[in-house]
Amino acid sequence: MKKNLALIFQIGAVFIGTVVGAGLASGQEINQFFTSYGYKSFIGIVICCFIYIAMGSIIIDLSLKYKLNSYDGLIALVSPGILGHATNFLTTIFLIGGAATILAGSGALIHQYFGVSKWVGIIIMIFVSIVALYRDTKGLIEVNSFIVPSLIIVITTLFILYIAFYKDINVSYLKTIPFYRNNWMLSSLIYGAFNVLCCSGVLVPLCLEIKKKRHLVLGVIIGSIGLTFLALIINLLLLLNVPYIFKYEIPLLYIANRFGKPIQMLLLCIIWLEMFSTEVSNIYSVSKNLEELFHISYRKSVILIILLAIPVSQVGFVKLINFLYPAFAVVSFIFMIQCLIFYFRRKS
Incomplete structure (x- = not known):
């Protein structure tokens, strides 16, 4: 029983760790997709929770039924033809691009706060990622089993400190906070x-x-609830600091600054660890895909992707990511619709 519960929570941690990344842990992602829409952003975050549970359960069902090995198999199943190939290609490029950007980000973070060469941060990220990835799925689970609880503790601590110091918070006040964008529903979807x-x-x-299946689905449900809890409290913290947060690349760091260096350093450590978690998830995903498509061994695929990511991280890949994010978002939305159509047609 204990082993089953531990496995369910580990699956939940992997789910959270894959989604969170440095973007959400820093507050920047929540700011862009939710906070700028005002108090209705809380509804959008809850809608996302239901999307994660429903789509996660569908992906699990299809993966087990059709014995799929990687995202390539899933995309080919629900989206055959040119659109499926485009989705697969964009997904692969996006994940490798994400890995490259994280290498650059790790270098920049270490350089900014410790004054050493950015290559120190890049090499550290590569080394720890290879160590984790060479343990295959076990490594992925171990990384997230440590990082995700740490993330939850640090963000919750920041939230409790804020609420303790600033008690004049109520629903009426939240409704008076100005919003800067409409179409919160579309942003959430x-x-x-x-x-x-x-x-x-x-x-x-x-x-x-x-x-x-039962363990996997329960893991996704727990992960979705945990992710929603994190997103809600980060969104609340950001909303209470509008419009000042819009000036900062790491909005949560601005909020953490008022509680002293220890909280600030804890948050920075968590952001780096979430970068590491995302790096491992991205490389793991593409490696499994290459293993299935081209029959390259998993370990060779890991090294190949890292070798691709290193030079790309040096040539301003952020500009390419700025193009890929909107394109990938549109493709993702179409893929989700196709997945739902395929699933319910098969059921009927």
Whole structure:
């Protein structure tokens, strides 16, 4: 019983760790997709929770039924033809691009706060990622089993400190906070679909390893609830600091600054660890895909992707990511619709 519960929580941690990344842990992602829409953003975050549970359960069902090995198999199943090839290509490029950007980000973070060469941060990220990835699925689970609880503790601590110091918070006040964008519903649907496609890269191989539908589905449910809890409290913290947060690349760091260096350093450590978690998830997803498509061994695929990511991280890949994010978001939304159509047609 204890082993089963531990496995369910580990699956939940992997789900959270794959979605969170440095973008959500820093507050920047929540700011862009939710906070700027005002108090209605809380409804959008809850909608995303239902999207994660529903789509996660569908992906698990299809993966187990059709014995899929990677996101390539899932995309080919629900989206055959040119659109499916485009989705697969964009997903692969996006994940490799994400890995490259994280290498650059790790270098920049270490350089900014410790004054050493950015290559120190890049080499550290590569080394720890290879160590984790060479443990295959076990490594993925171990990384997230440590990082995700740490993330929850640090963000919750920041939230409790803020609420303790600033008590004049109520629903009426939240409704008076100005919003800067409309179409919060569309933003929520795109964000949910975006994360579902990213998660499929980890969720599909995980199904192949675990093969217990009940455990997998419960893990996704726990992960979705945990993710929603994190997103809600981060969104509340950001909303209470509008419009000042719009000036900062790491909005949560601005909020943490008022509670002293220890909290600030804890948050920075968590952001780096979430970068590491995302790096491992991205490389793991693409490696499993290359293993299936081209029959390259998993370990060779890991090294190949890292070798591709290193030079790309040096040539301003952020500009390419700025193009890929909107394109990938649109493709993700279309993929989610196709997935739903395929699933319910098969059921009927």
